[in-house]
Amino acid sequence: MEVDKKQKMSVPGFADIEDEENQNLPKPNKSSKKSGGFQSFGLTHNVLKGVLKRGYKVPTPIQRKTIPLVLEGRDVVAMARTGSGKTACFLIPMLEKLKQRIAKTGARALILTPTRELALQTLKFIKDLGKFMDLQAAVILGGDSMDEQFAAIHGNPDIIVATPGRFLHVCIEMDLKLTSISYVVFDEADRLFEMGLEEQLSEIASKLPDSRQTVLFSATLPKVLVEFAKAGLSDPVLIRLDVETKIPKELELFYINVRHEERLASLLVLLKSLIDLEQQTIIFAATKHHVEYIHMVLEKVGIPNSYIYSNLDPSARKIHTAKFAAGKVKVLVVTDVAARGIDIPMLDNVINYNFPMKPKLFVHRVGRCARAGRSGKAYSLVGPDEYAHLLDLHLFLGTTVSLCTLQNKEGNLGIIPQHLLEDQQSYLINLHETYSDLVNSRKVSENGYQQYLRTRPVASTESNKKVKYIPFRSCTIHPLFRSSGESIEEERQEIIDKMKHYRPHGTIFEIVGKTKSEEYKTMKTKRALHKDKIVEHHVKKEEKLSELKISGQKHTNTLADSSQNDIDEAFHDVVLPKKRKIEDLYKKNVKKPKRDENYIPYSSSDKHTEDGLAVNKFQNEAMDAQLDIVGDSSEMMRMSKQMKKWDRKKKRMVGVESKTAGKIRTESGAWIPKTYKSDRYSQWKEKTKADENNDYEDEEDGNQSFNKGPSAGLRTHWARHNEKVKQKQRKSELKTTDEILKARKIAAKNKRNNMRRGKKGKRKSRK
Template identity: 60%
Template sequence: MGGNMRSSKKSGGFQAMGLSYPVLKGILKRGYKIPTPIQRKTIPLALEGRDVVAMARTGSGKTACFLVPLFEKLKTRQAKTGVRALILSPTRELALQTLKFIKEMGKFTELKAAVILGGDSMDNQFSIMHGNPDIIVATPGRLLHICVEMDLKLNNVEYVVFDEADRLFEMGFGEQIHEIANRLPETRKTLLFSATLPKILVEFAKAGLTDPVLVRLDVESKLPEELTLSFITCRAEEKLAVLLCLLKNIIKSDASTVVFAATMHHVEYIHQILDKAGISNTFIYSNLDASARKINTAKFQNGKARVLVVTDVAARGIDIPHLDYVINFHFPAKCKLFVHRVGRCARAGRTGTAFNIVSADEYPYLLDLHLFLGRPIQIVPPSGGSNANGEIGKLPLSMVEEELVELINWHNGSTDLVNMEQVCNNAYQQYIRSRPGASSESVKRIKELQINEAGVISGYSNIQSDVTDLLARMKNYRPQGTIFEIGVNASSADYQVMKEKRSFHKENILNFKRKREELCNKLKSNANESSSVKSTLPSSTTDEINETFSQVVMPKKRKIEDLYKKSKKKRQIKDDEFYIPYCAPDKHTEDGLAVNTFATEAEKAQMDLTADSEDSRRLQTQLKKWDRKKKKMVTINNDPKAGKIRTESGVWIPATYKSNRYAQWKEKSKIDAVNDDDSDEEPQHLQKLRTEPHTHWARHNKKLKEKVKAKSEIKRPEQILKARMELEKRRNRNARGKKKGQKKGGRRR
């Protein structure tokens, strides 16, 4: 009975994953009870021994995703083997956080973990490596430095984790990662975690991982139902005025708002304008100092600033749980980037609004987004809208004009703002060059939609005054006469030509106007009909259906017994131990016929972030990518190799990585003497660490030591062979000398 009770109990937790007792005890002791969705998908794959590329946000429990399989694979401490697991992190803080998790969760496995970080003492790190830790948590730059100095091969590494891999490549660690990967054995298991999936990361995964699985939760590919979208059209010069209108008149003063801008210069410019307007705000961009970024983020999270102005690159690592509004000051060029931005609000059942300020050059991207989301384009008619979600319209003109006048006054009184505006204009031109283009179909179709003629969004129409209405009518007014007819006599030739031309095309013009009016009326009537149908047709209840229909045909639910019987009939007896298939299990993959391969899955999930400064844009062009012909990672543009050395794998790394500090440390700490006394117990990977002296004085001292040692009377085979070869050379030389002497003597005679 007890056994039946156990079997009926749900087993969706960590207990059902078949983990060993020390690992499971550490997980439960840490306080984990139910695995998160990313853990439920990733951990079983990693335990099977598959290479995994997982897309996971910060705070989704990804640390446990790679630590649980790591502990299960390494089992217990092995002092003589050396490093068996490697975790690469982009920053010091993340590496130290991971080490803390390892010590807490792996308490009962007795595995030894160590951290190798830039800025710490190298002498201490040499002694750490001699202590043979099982797990190393490191930043790529310092780890490679240690590997080059100590000539570490990392042959015993079984498990590698690239944590926040997109940030590793963003920070320019491409060369170091590739060199570290070359030093690792091919039989290793690799886990790669990332919030986004840029192209360079996909190329690296294809080259460095064996048949990887892409784990991607489709949470970020769809917009939450609680999110309200609003698209506000305006001229490029009016964007700042529209932003001030939103923050002053529409968004509540106690609400938290994130504003996304294209470049770091726009972030600083918007920050200065908001300070002038008296709106409490703070800002973050990639070039900002780490401590300043931390302080500014804390200001916003603690509620001291109501607006946070950011770029895409800077906002990638920030988790803001209670965000009310998102404003896209510059409309994102990629649909996935739009979802990534606006998905930061309306989380966990909360409501949120995303305002999008769109200018004329961004209209094609707006159409691309609607096609991606599968939503109809709802342009507000000039008369007014129906207050629907996702409408494309304008703000009241009086409101925008008021803020525009104030902005002009601020700029007239401040040279700093004028200079900053000019810098932003130049930066925007650079941004447009690097911005990916919209689809050609969207560029063609956007001309037919006439977004410029959109009316005021219904939610803000009550703010519109009579003056605004008059201005809007004036803007839409089209005069009958052309420029050739204004201020010209009726008897002039120009006037007569234009009059004849108009009379000739009169019918075509009238037909065009009539068709346009009919189309507008048809669209309005369809909208009214659909709204009336929705409002007048309530849904029927199950009781009413049962009363009306005596028999209701429903889809059959299969019983477990029936499924078992069918599967039993189809089951074939096959002995896996002796069965030899006709073709390899991955034949369809090799032939390029696989449907759900990593390449196809990764292409769907791929998303590159545009750089927010000129330096980072230049760095992006210098990043490594996989060359199919050369079969190695190469730089996109050939940067100069000054101050770099080439490794065995062909990668150029900084020459400072080989500074001979390890030899000096060994001499200082007398590690060689200890190794000689304890040679039997020395691990295999440390026996390879003995290096030859590279400097002049080191070689000189070595020779002196060798002279002091007593010469052995018994010669080695190599020494005997060398002596014989030298003797043979001497004999040949003497023989040639004798022949020359004889020839000279013969001539004299």
């Protein structure tokens, strides 16, 4: 009854973290080992030993709230920012529930992740936390050998870590029933839906038993995910912690205004002037061509680095990630394939070489550092074509743009001193003149960037309107590059900025022309005629700038109530953090008129948050949808004819069904039918004799006997002897290199003997 009361008190909200920690402090009568940490969860000895061995001492807020509910058997949807320890939230209860290995029943836990890197990382966590437990885990990833995955599943592992595409493919090939699975985890669930894996997830969920326990973890909570939780989870508990702080407080954000042709030079200035090369740094680029180009340039400059992108070979990706994680190289150049789920504990810096296209992508990029209470820095290079996306980010975070100007020198968006850029730019020109491969790689990256711009989502209409009123060209030197030793350079830059931003009050006719000339009189008359409009324009411009102006504060985030009706319908129990008073950053000097209670605004208060969290937008899908009755080109008319065929029974043209109807897209991008089964699995069973060896089990160690040999399950001596004789008589389909060489030697020897016999026979016939 006491546990239920505590749970009911924690459903609407929970007290301050300090109060909770004070409750967990050791009492005088008890030892200090059983207070405040993971000992209070009542874990078994082996699980607790593995947790402490891993280095966990005090649970994070999300772990405090999630682990007890999962141990009770409740379905949980947990939402917290990146780096808050979500992985341990589902692994520790999973190990506590499985306890020990049971080889006969098959897999009992399933963990689905969006990327192979995150799956391998989760497998490593399982091995570390379950170090003192007799549990077996298998990983099912796209790009690996399916034969090895068939063998791994035949070994009846307790835990399966998989990506949805390949796991569904293996399930269809092997006709797996998945009836033994009692614990399912959807890790980074919002990313799974963003990757277009909704069909695969629904198909896998339909194969799972209804009595399963489902745990869903995500950094954000889009509406698609709420609908999935309503359909696939039974009475789930929603836990929303730290959602108002989309970015950790320990993370410092810096924005640098650059021109497109000076972007690479700006990156070298950051790596050489600001960032300590002994610290670990991740550089995010737009395309794989940019990754290869940056990698080649950094190698020529003398900065050791590794790189990752989607089309890279899986083994190479694993090697490059391991080199960076082990500290052999300090710089890692990646695309957005590594923006989610990769946990590098000692990461210090993140550089956005190309500004991300979506605010949520920015959050997960910079979320790779400043994890678990550590500090970190994020540098973003922003070009003229990315200003609107920068405003989208600030609308999503609830902040405003802060420019470094002559009046406000403490902003967070500034430029790099010109002399630093010129030094690196001249160095890059010499490099490209020396190495021709750099020139070719630069051309490929520029072509790739043009294609990237065509597919990049357009920023919001509101941001595109505001960009026109923000004086990005008035940016001065960023505070990062100001120092006492460069006062002369700062004064020089200020003079250049004043010259650059100087605008004369009169036109060339008024300044150069004589006062009695006709041109001078005409311009004066025209100026007097439009004087009111000119003043109105300047006042309007000042008002727009005052709305966007900021006083140099650190980013203070706001959280609006997002889709509350949907959440109330899906979740009866919601665990929320303590409510905090957040200042309104968009408060205008002019008092807003009070609205009537029946007033309906044009846009909802959570518009920007929902746009940032959205997976599929109706507006974008509706724009792509069209109905062509008659093609407007010869190609379209030909395509419309090809989409129909003559039906002999109906005596008319009928439409051809879509090629993707009744099919599921695998992780490799191929479309396979839901009932598709090739001969691949049957060939593997025939080759390994898995059916014969899978019927019996060795009683000594509990492992299946197909790993012990063909005669392991036969009871009598003569039965085993006869089976061995039969196996010797069978010709093996696979031969080793020694057997092949031996067979060739015997064949060559027989051929020589036959030739000798033939020659002797001819000689005898002549005689």
